[in-house]
Amino acid sequence: MALDKIGIAKRIAQELQSGWYVNLGIGIPTLVANYVPHGLDVEFQSENGILGMGPFPFDGEEDADLINAGKQTITAKPGAAFFDSATSFAMIRGKHVQLTVLGAMEVSQSGDIANWKIPGKMVKGMGGAMDLVASAENIIVAMMHSNKAGESKLLKTCTLPLTGVGCVKKIVTELAVLKIEEGKFWLMERAPGVSVEEIKQKTEGELVVPDFVPEMVF
Amino acid sequence: MALDKIGIAKRIAQELQSGWYVNLGIGIPTLVANYVPHGLDVEFQSENGILGMGPFPFDGEEDADLINAGKQTITAKPGAAFFDSATSFAMIRGKHVQLTVLGAMEVSQSGDIANWKIPGKMVKGMGGAMDLVASAENIIVAMMHSNKAGESKLLKTCTLPLTGVGCVKKIVTELAVLKIEEGKFWLMERAPGVSVEEIKQKTEGELVVPDFVPEMVF
Amino acid sequence: MNKVKKNVAEALEGIGDNMTLMLGGFGLCGIPENAIKQLVLLGVRNLTCISNNAGVDDYGLGLLLQNRQIKKMISSYVGENDEFERQMLSGELEVDLIPQGSLAERCRAGGAGIPAFYTPAGYGTEIAEGKETKVFDGKPHILETCLTADYSIVKAWKADTEGNLVYKATAMNFNPVMAMAGKITIAEVEEIVPAGALDPSFIHTPGIFVQRVFQGAVFEKRIEQRTTRNREENGIR
């Protein structure tokens, strides 16, 4: 059965390593913070200016001056630090953040990503995404396998304006975990009960399928 | 009679304007802080990272963590701020400092300045001088008219490696106040009792002398 | 140097039509809300506004948009604002979208006398069109130029009379870099304290970058996404 958003977040949380500083994008990526394996020492950076992001505040304890990049009220853990936007992107551009997780509208088999603009229809802006994808050594895209029209989001080439080129290494969808190498998607894992056939069918780009594709383990 | 170092500093202090942030170089320029006209509101920036530099500390109250760019122990005035070296030069390069006063080995009639190196003999380094002269809109050079060998320091062209080109606007020596315009030195004032002849004789570069050259007034 | 102005009207004197303004804030957090309301009152027009976001329909920069006072927005993200989207898609509003890190660094560069710098952000995208590219260490970068403003309007937590500023938590965001980049920088603050009351080792924006300070009359501090957890459940990490 295909994963729900929480399932995607849980699977991505398995990728975390102790000692990492991690930037989580808006949407599904934000949920990853809720499923950090016990005992793992990771810190979350949010590009609006906090390192050591904690959980949401208790009801009634929201502080308008303390938000994340998704504009949600948050808390700060002991040992947190606040800083200005230039310093925040110094961390990102300077490769001090070990992992970036973000959403996408499209990903190509060469690792291009599009997630900020639909010409003539929607232009919300790229926010920090272009800086993140241009700099991060380790980028995981969290997204649904298909868009609302049922079209594959894993493409030979992106059709929308790009956010970054050749930067995505790994994708986790409701159906599968895929890596990008040698200009192809490689199917690494499938969601419990999801068939390789379904994944093949919903992946427009070139997909390499090994003989055995393990199910995700939670 | 020619001015002493204090005289030079006092004359330069007359150039200060209320509301200015001022950077004073090592040597004679540092003395300028002692002769700020009463009631004038100026703040001193030192490029190692302080704004609002106060006087030297009282005996026994020196703090090794609180120095100026001349490495002298200082104090901080109420309302002072400390900052890192990048921010300090952001202030300088970004033209937030209204006046820079510094020493020189040579100044040319086109406003070039040399003050950091004597090839084969002495290389102490430029410190912050190259940033200061490249950025300041308002630079006053405080120096003796001649070097220890008796040679003029106000030249047609500098002979030593340059610190900056076409940047010096005004010079105060023990003999005179001069401005630089149209590629020439212009004699503006002479020290009390110093003759125009003496200044002419000790200025190697092209010197424009008006009919009347007032004495400095203290 | 006393930088204190008696109210928002005095602090904003001189701002006129066709000017370029920088306005601090991220979303609705750390925006100079009193100054924005005053800009509506002043009715200045044809503004170019540099601000990471554009407020919401009825708060923050959204108020200036509703009032058609903005000719051009320079931002990184402008979602959550219907009137904005309408004006942009209809062509009434010019919009220059810039990667957030480049926006922050371009403001800092403007304040620091650095006319241009190279960044990898945006290479291979439409952001790179018409910009110089250069490869460093095998990786292509694009040349981005600095940004400055006629007036920068920032929001700080406290100021002293010398214009030294401190910010609170993530309300800092773009405010320090924009404070550096204004020909005239105006700081709207919650509290003004005497010179010497702030620890000089912990000043976020040294007073040299700030020309005017005023205390805001009312701070609504609206929250855009109120997310909380229930004390009983307490399930969220």
Next chain:
Amino acid sequence: MNKVKKNVAEALEGIGDNMTLMLGGFGLCGIPENAIKQLVLLGVRNLTCISNNAGVDDYGLGLLLQNRQIKKMISSYVGENDEFERQMLSGELEVDLIPQGSLAERCRAGGAGIPAFYTPAGYGTEIAEGKETKVFDGKPHILETCLTADYSIVKAWKADTEGNLVYKATAMNFNPVMAMAGKITIAEVEEIVPAGALDPSFIHTPGIFVQRVFQGAVFEKRIEQRTTRNREENGIR
């Protein structure tokens, strides 16, 4: 993430011959004096040291110079050190002198992922030789590249266990920008406090830039120019 090492020896593990080190400080103010003594003990050689100054003959980086451990110095000002001048004029020591503001900005750029930027400093001088120049707003600028280091060794006042650092007064100087630019950054501090003991709004160097922290055993904190005024005279402004 606990970054605390039990002593200077553990903190400096991995530093070897031929490496590039950044060392914070301005003159003798804010230098990592315990780490420098340990580098003498370790006897690592052929170092390239990036530091604004070179210490004095018998203190700070002067100790490494006396011991011939430094192959190359990258600095802005190296006066007040006879041994330095001797080694430089004799050609034993390579020296790269850089305008102080460019040095600071090049370190920051190295830490911020900015490979190069334009500055007016040094245009028309020998510093500009071989560098790209470009005119912005009628004024020529030169392109300066970023600096990074195998290890950055900085001196802070306090650290928390997460590596967040605060500096005291002008002992801050180059330390924050060098902390950003090290592949591994080691902070020598006077005091280590628990996570949460430092106000998160007033952190100078966020812990993400710092890999190791240790408390220095002894701080001599030598003063280079002891200038004071007499309490009775009190003539100096």
